[in-house]
Amino acid sequence: MSRLFGDHFLNKLTSEERVLITRLRAICDADIGPNAAQVGSKDDFAWDTFRLLAGAGIIATAFPEQYGGTDARQAVRIRIIEELGRVCSAAASMITGADLSARAIVAGASDELKAALVPRLANGEIQAAFGLTEPGAGSDVRSLKTTMQRTGDDYVINGEKKFITRAGTADWLVIVGRSIDDSSKFIAALVSRDAKGVTIGPSAGKLGWYGVPIASIYLKDVRVPATHRLGQEGDGFNLAQDALVRARIGHASMALGRAIGAVEIAATYACDRDVFGKSLGGHQGVQWMFAEMVTQIEAARALVALAADKYDSGDADSAIYASMAKLHATDLGMKVVTDALQLTGGRGYLKDFPLERFFRDAKLNQIGEGSSEVHKTVIGRDAIRRAAKADRNPCLRDGSLTDY
Ligand SMILES: Cc1cc2nc3c(=O)[nH]c(=O)nc-3n(C[C@H](O)[C@H](O)[C@H](O)COP(=O)(O)OP(=O)(O)OC[C@H]3O[C@@H](n4cnc5c(N)ncnc54)[C@H](O)[C@@H]3O)c2cc1C
Incomplete structure (x- = not known):
């Protein structure tokens, strides 16, 4: 097969x-x-x-x-x-x-x-969760308010983390906070879920991604040994950044995998289902929808592979390419799953049919690890910064373009 x-x-x-x-x-x-x-x-x-x-x-x-x-x-x-x-x-x-x-x-x-x-x-014997997002700091994550205060050989942590995947099952929590002595310094620390002062909230009900619940984490005067700091004081965001770049490439791949699955399911339906005297897939309008989906998925797979290659080779552009891959593949993934569900008609809308789950799951890839809008901002800012230093297009004459 x-x-x-x-x-x-x-x-x-x-x-x-x-x-x-x-x-x-x-x-x-x-x-x-x-x-x-x-x-x-x-x-x-x-x-x-x-x-x-x-x-x-x-x-x-x-x-x-x-x-x-x-x-x-x-x-x-x-x-x-x-x-x-x-x-x-x-x-x-x-x-x-x-x-x-x-x-x-x-x-x-x-x-x-x-x-x-x-x-x-x-080996899966234990799990960790990553606590960056807070009630007042999601897209604008640098405005986080969790504090870390060095007292002797410990840090004392106070704050609240929101939407944390696997908070309920993790044995260890990676918490990113801000130094109370120097608020410009972000600090990451490893906190045991059993540490005094750690409370994990109940699972928050959500639209999709069932099987990996999220919860809030409350930290009240939690003491962790300074030896549990990750990196140096001030490294908190750099450490988070590498995790996020890898996870963004992962979100892009997940969205593409789901899109591939959705097209496979819709294509099987288009072969099985007869409408107006021939198979659904025999109609040109339907074939054009499949043409768009498979072509765009293959183009996106190439972009995601490029982002992965850049990461593997330590390329300085890897974070921007991870953003591009995530933006493009997750927005495309949502569109493809929507179109695939449309192509399967009423059956696609049934709980019993897998596309209902695919549809619910697709949305989070556009939100988690930086929403599409945040990635657009990052990519666009970078493009303008590059343009200011880049070679001019040879079609242009010398001098300011405002003199044309
Ligand atoms: C299921 C789930 C799992 C998660 N897991 C984790 C986890 O394990 N660890 C963790 O730390 N966090 C986690 N998160 C949090 C996630 O990363 C944030 O939800 C995400 O970064 C967006 O932050 P926010 O929800 O506060 O949205 P907000 O910051 O309130 O933004 C809302 C919307 O506004 C728009 N927007 C924001 N800024 C701009 C801008 N500058 N320009 C234009 N539009 C903008 C975007 O559309 C955005 O979606 C999870 C979230 C969910 C829902």
């Missing part, structure tokens, strides 16, 4: 990486896909899916080999996330979430902490 979408990106992987993807596909076919409707029916943490991914070594791909991981390239991780996104957003989010929640630990924790925690994060 061949797939509707080409496997051309797999040719760029090593044979070992291809084996991993083949193994993951078998797991998606046998378990994650058939169970996705059940996972998507209520918003409890999908432990079975998590354990399956951990047992198959998929969670470990986010972590360095030195600490029990397999440290997969982003070029591989986008394929993993796409495969999972094609069938189950919760499963895909467990992989992007490993980057978001644990990357700052890998990058900034002491060697002792890493040796104690990272192997257990990599």
Whole structure:
């Protein structure tokens, strides 16, 4: 059997990486896909899916080999996330979430902490959550108000974090706050969920992404040893930034995987369903919709692959390309899922049909890890900054353009 979408990106992987993807596909076919409707029916943490991914070594791909991981390239991780996104957003989010929640630990924790925690994060024995967003600081995240005060060998943390994925199941919380002594300095610290003064709120009801609940975290005079600071004082945002860049490429891959799954489902319907004397897919208007969807998905896959390559090679532009990939792929993902549902008519609207879940899940990719509007602002600002320094187009004559 061949797939509707080409496997051309797999040719760029090593044979070992291809084996991993083949193994993951078998797991998606046998378990994650058939169970996705059940996972998507209520918003409890999908432990079975998590354990399956951990047992198959998929969670470990986010972590360095030195600490029990397999440290997969982003070029591989986008394929993993796409495969999972094609069938189950919760499963895909467990992989992007490993980057978001644990990357700052890998990058900034002491060697002792890493040796104690990272192997257990990599094998799924424990989990971490990433607490950046606050009630008054989402898109404008630098206005966060959580404070960290150094007192002797400890930091005392006070604040509130909102919308935190896996807050209810995480053993460790990466909390980003602001130094009380120097408010320009952001600090990231690792907080045990059992620390005195930590309260996790109830799960917040949400539209989609069932299987990975979110909750608020309240921190009241929480003491953590200074050895649990990640990086140096002032590094808080840089550490968060690397986690976010990886997670943004992940959001883009997840949105594309879901879009691929949606088109596959709509295409099967278009082949099965007869309308006005021929198959739905036999009508030119319907074929044009498929033409737009498959062409735009393939173009977006190329952009996401470019962003992953840039990240893997340490390119200075990788953050901007991650923003472009996220903006384009997640907006496209929402449009494709909407069009695919439209093509399946009343059946697409039924709870029983997978596109209802795909439709609910698609929206968050445009909001989390920076909304589409925030990424547009970042990309546009960067484009204008580059334009001011770039070579002039040779069609222009010398001098100011206002002199034309
Ligand atoms: C399911 C879910 C899981 C999440 N998981 C985590 C997590 O694990 N950790 C974490 O720290 N956070 C998490 N978040 C928070 C998420 O990152 C924020 O919701 C997101 O960054 C947007 O912030 P906000 O919701 O406060 O929106 P706001 O900042 O209130 O923005 C609202 C909207 O305004 C628009 N907007 C904002 N700024 C601009 C601008 N400059 N120009 C034009 N338009 C603009 C955008 O459309 C934006 O969506 C999660 C959120 C959800 C819903």
